[in-house]
Amino acid sequence: MTAFADTAAFPFRLLLPETILAGGLLATLLTSLGKGPAWRKLAALLAAAAAIGAFVASLDAGAGAVGTTIAGDSFVDRTVAMLRVDAIATIVRPAITALLALCVFARSIDRDDAGDGEAWHACTLGIGLGALLVTSAANTIPMWLGLELVSLGSYALAAWRGGDRRAAEAGMKYVLFGGAATGLMLFGTSHLYGLTGHLDFAGIGHVLGQGASPATAAALCLAAVGAAYKLTVVPFHVYAPDVYQGAPPTSVAVVATLPKLAAGAVLLRALPLVLPANVAPPGSAAAGLAIVAFVSLAVGAVMATVQRDARRILAFSGIGHGGTAVLAMAAMPGATSGGAASATMLQLLAYAAAAFGAFVCLGILERDTNSTDLEALRGAGRRRPWTTGALCLFLASLVGIPPLAGFLAKWAVIATAVTAGPWPFAAVGALLVTTAVFAFAYLRIVRAAVLTEPAHEIPCAPPPWPATLAVVVAALVVLGLGLWLDVLAVLTRELAS
Amino acid sequence: MAEFGPSSLASYLIVAGILFAAGVLAIATRRNAIGVLIGLELMFNAAALQFTAYGRFRAGAPDPQGQIAAVFVVVAAAAEAAVALALLFAVYRTSKDVDLEATRELRS
């Protein structure tokens, strides 16, 4: 076990990314004292600087754990792990911070109607901070605290377009549904604590390893709801289409990607710890996860085909991809190598990059018509060939056309799940079949945006350069992750250690 | 744990369970967003209560983690309520109503 950092001194280097983000958050909030475009620009600059700084810091943070010493009344003091910067966090933290920076860049496409852009950046940095906490959480308290931080920011972001009915509705739905999920998670976590006496993953897993009752399993399931709803897997997915449809473009780019990365990362860490092999009956955990994956894929694919809004299609795509990530996790119990973990990781990264790119592209296209309705996308390809081309690239990655990141991720997931038992195999079948169904759904976007002539000419200005940069970076990631086949081996090696 | 009373874990759990059930029932049935919000708070409080109770009646000795968690839960519930109220207000501003059945412009 990694030695705990000295709890007396703040583990500065280890938590430098979080620190930078927190500082950035405060600084950005301070800029809201001023008024005018210059201040807004300053807020964006500060946020970008914080995100990039956190990214750089996360690259060289090293590994370690942060714990706290609990003083017992009559027992020896116990040291309880709180945060653990392990291989998972080492990989995901740079991804989150980089994505955060891209989100800040992408914000340049939003028309700032309410005039409170600074706070948007602050909220986004808050989401990032929460995501980082979740990512390296080794204990349920920082996990759900982080999730709560992510959630609070996300609720605000979803409703950001002041005075917009749809945005407000999205925010309300998000907060009520998210609150319910949080409530369930907290209720489950409290039971888990009561049944095992521990709040940290290792402790819970240690107790569960000695035998688990159905009540514990139920508590465990409830405790996972928080992450599950962030991952938008069935049955905690219902909010996603509405929120993605109603929220402002860049807010969607944030809330569809960052929380998923974080939730996936924490599940990745928690699952092997808390799910011992002897949770009765054997294979039931894998079966349960595979069933969740199967249903998510099926619901996502089938529902995606009839949507009339591009963002809703992408929301259902996200539900399917959440299911895909869960499918990879299904192979984890009992897996010896890091194959399942790396597959999950790659799936999360590939989805985040492609979905971020797609949402930003849609945001750029949306600027012309103020709608992502498929009808409103008509002729986008003629109007903005490069943006539409990039959108197609991201969609191709989402559907898994080689040689893009989505293809490699799908490959990794199938490769790890195909031998994990009958239920995962069935889910693999669903994954393969829904490829074609999802392709049809995405093709409806392509059909509207690329293959249909515009009804009338719409004047359009080139997108702002930061957003362009964000799209280009995302596209490069999608291409690079797809072509660099060895990434899978690298991830496996890193995650196995 | 067979007997009920202030010194029994079961009594706290039962109360928490009732709270939770009431909360779930509220969110599942209320048409008014405020009602749902109240249900959420009930669920949160059930969790907080359980954390404290479990910490207090931990096998062997009381554990401070339960109380710590409960404090965090209360903080979270407050923050959640604040944000939720702000968003409900935003909805109210645009549609003069917080009826969940009426607020469904976003749909498949």
Place this chain on the structure above:
Amino acid sequence: MIGPLAATVAAPLALALAALVPPLRPLARWFAVLGSALTLGVGAFAFADLAARPGADLRLVESHPWSTTFGASLAFGVDGLGAAMLTLSGLITLVATIAAFRESRRPHAYHALVLTLLAATNAVFTATDLLVFYVAWEALLVPMLALIGLWGGEQRRYAAIKFVVYTLAGSVAMLLLLIVIANTTAANGGATFDLPRLASMAPVWASTTVLGAPIARFGFVAVLLACLVKLPAVPLHTWLPHAHVQAPTAVSVLLAGVLLKLGVYGLYRIAWPLFPAEALAWSPALGVLGLVSILWGAFTALGQTDLKRLVAYSSVSHMGFCLFGLASGTVAGALGGAVQAVTHGFSSAALFLLVGVVYDRAHHRRVDGFGGLAGPMPRFAWLLLFASLASAGLPGLGGFVGEFLVFAGGFTANGSFPAMTAAATVSVVLAAAYLLWTVKRVAYGPLGDPQHGTFADCDRRERLAIVPLCALLLVVGVWPKPLVDALRPVCEALLTNVHGAAR
């Protein structure tokens, strides 16, 4: 340093990118000519090599590292079949480029997409690495989607989406197979996608099981499904008429001339070598499927009223011969299937170009809306008759060689094949009926529409595209020996392997 085969993939890709650069856009069509001519040249070079040293071994072999952990490498090499297909791909793309030389709607994008498609098809035809094969196999859907969906007819979107979803659905199982293969090779001494090595591991596929079934059993079906959709074999063919009807002329040419051959090639290159025992076991069923394709395609073609749809169904019928010949398990049959794939490329491309010629003038494709075009357009009529006869398998023209070899193979094969071949001879009648009936309704008789009397005959550009195809049909029909000699070692090795696996 990349070799000639990698150049046939890399150069079109580079040219496609160059065609998109604004200052170079006017040159886009010349880039397409260049890319296809390069492919043609490399194919011809490979043929010359094959003529000098006949054999089933791979030529122009090259390999560039891609991923050691995956066992994938950018490996290329061609045998007789690959060389034939590469040459066909270059030639047909060249012809299609000539046919679309005057494309006026965003020509740079059009030619860039054609070049991308060329790169992808070349990669499929030359790859000796299964992963590269698969990547190219899937990736070529993208340019095809755009070409049909952007430059097509009124219902192009429906047709393009149907095409993509259909073919994608057909090949998902193949993805699973690839993954299983990767897992298995990794467990058997190092991951690899090298096709010759995978072929040599046939016993492993037969003995290793996934969920209780040997890999070979499911793998063969997976590859088969992917190839039968592309081929296309009845009843997986209904995307084809839509795609052809909606695609612009030049894209129809590419679709019929190159894309359908991918299915044949996949059967010859993946399904049969990797899973010989399964291939043998499935042969009778595939023979039936081939027979059904032949007859159903022919009868359905007879019942069409749209010229392009008619030619599309004739493709279904003719590609059925490829399947039938290969399934017969005889050298003659397999050879006939391969030759048929090549000559069908020529004849169907020519037929689609000719349909394009009348469509450009009359702006419709209804068979009964024409008549007597031989009067105002004698050259057109002769070329149409020529291409139709070649397609109908007149001796001395290309279509006959493959068809006769398939018949010869089928008659000398075992089991129910002679009887099925006898049934397949009905297609000889049907092909003559639907093609020459079409010639009659289009070119002969009195003028169907008085306004058609003023139609100009095929101009120089149109002839430049069609006449070489007809010339090649004649050359292959009269003297197929070079082509057959190049293909024979491949087919022999293939069948030796298949029949060896049975013992």
Place this chain on the structure above:
Amino acid sequence: MPNWLPLFVWLVPLSAALVTGRLPWRSAGAAHGIATGMLAATTALAVWMTSIVLRSGGTFAGPHFDWLDLGSFSLGVGVMVDPMAAIMAVIVGLLATLVMAFNAWYMHDEPKAARFPWQFCFFVFAMLGVVLSDNLFLSFCCWELVGLGSYLLIGFWFDRPAASADPEYQATKNPDPRGVLEHLLSPAHAQLKAFVMNRVGDAGFLIGIGALLSLMVTAGEHGSVLDFVRLPGAAAAAQSTTFLGLSGGQLLTLAALGIFCGAVGKSAQFPLHTWLPDAMQGPTTASSIIHAATMVAAGVFLVARCYAMFPADALAVVGWTGGITCLFAATIACVQWDLKAVLAYSTVSQLGLMFVGLGAGDEHGGRAAGIAHLFTHATFKCLLFLCAGAVIHAANGLQDLHRMGGLRRTMPVTAWCSLIAVLAIAGAPAFSGFYSKDAVIAAALAHATAAGGAAWGPFLLAAAGSLLTSFYMLRWWIRVFAGEPRDDSLVEHAHDPAGAAKWVLIALAPFALSLPWTTGDWLDRALRAPHAEHLHAAHGQAVVLASALLLAGAAAALFLYWWAVRRDRDTAGALASRLRPLHRGAQELWGIDRLQDLVFTRGLGRWFAGRCARVDLGSPSRLRALDEAGDRRAADPLSLDGAIDGLGRFFGGLARRGAVLHGGRTGAYLAFVAIVVGAGLWWSVLR
């Protein structure tokens, strides 16, 4: 023999076709001149070749290449000359030369005339390929090319409308119903019909080749297994081979019948004969060569070529088919009023007679007799058609026997030449038909006597056909040339062919006499006609029988169309109404054309193919909806394509059900989660 000689005989017409087809100047005269010259050269070479072969009497194997080597067997391209092939080549060359020369006159005012020579030369090239080929594969190839040649020639006037829409046709057609489907009578349709019906036979031919191939391969033969010289080997191998449950003998019969099926198509035998009368839509000169030396001759020739592999039961089929066709076509010929139709059905009938001969077996002289009749028939039928062409040319396209008559006065050369040909086809003594037809009937009689039973069938049918032959041919001649003119302007305008064309007729006439064929028994020796005692006896009986038939038929024709007409009696009409069912049946071509139109064109070609198209892509309304509106809701779940779309609709329906949950109701979302959690808790804990 020089190695190149047969190759040259074969390829000179091809080069003639290439030269005349690509002439830089579009001069019909020059093209005809060059073509005639080159065909004459072909004929000269063929004569030279024949003289060598007849002198040596054996078979000469020319150059042979492996076209394709397929390991277990190879497909070859090569030539072979035996006396039969050599004589056939001479006849083909000679007739082609003469017809080409005649055509220069016949088409002197035809704007498309320049096309004729190359198509014609190509046709001759293809036919010579069939004649000189040394293996079944090359024969099949050339066989198909013959089909292409006929396609081109029949469709020479491809732009003509269907007869029902052709005012010229309507003005000159005869008033009687002819059983011909006018809306389907046009050069463009006739050429299509000829090609497709030939392909029906060719499909059988392919099966025959396939059966032979599998026989040879199973027997372990290697190399160019389809060579004619190896056919006796195939027959021998058949004794010891079994393949897929078929004995070798059965396989051999199947092979023979398959090849005969090809011959049925090409030689217009019942029931694949209907294309030949329609083929009259081509120029009459093209008809003259199609009906004489090329095309229809190919079938008879091929069966003779493959004779070694025809077992007795296959020969019985050949004989019966020939016999049925012989009588069947003759009955139709008796009631035709179209100048060329009579000749067309007479060709069908005579071809049937040849098959009767072939079916009689070699030991009874049937093969030699059939081939001899093929040769003699080629010459006089060619002459008949050229005469008919001269008449039609003179009559400005009129072909109606009702309006002709008395043309002998203004067209003496044509009249006499055609009378010689008519006597020849009728089988009058001293004419060539007498010699060959007599031989056929003798062979059939000998065979019937020897085999008994069903073998009498072909003989009797052939005899009945011969009886009718003399009747309808004399009827034809009398209606055209004899008697008083029925249309004075016609007779006044009529004239014999001019110049070379006239000499062509005169040059052909001697061949209709028996002398050129029987001098020194050269033909019998060349064809290795057997000489046996029982054959002599049969011969004697056949001479008597044939003469009697000739006399009876001729007497009937003279009585009905000459004697009665001179007395202004419509005895023929009275007889026709007396025999009304038979007469009507024959006039309606015994319904075969209608039946084929119903079953194949309308039934299979339109109805069934239309059904297939409909099952495949859906109903026309679905296609229209797709084509015009892109309406994917245009459902036809009973079609293949519609079912695929139906799959999509199924998912769409599922999704619309799912929309209940995803319909934007927050209450529903929360309730759903509550229910799921409650159910989960109940299932895992409380259960």
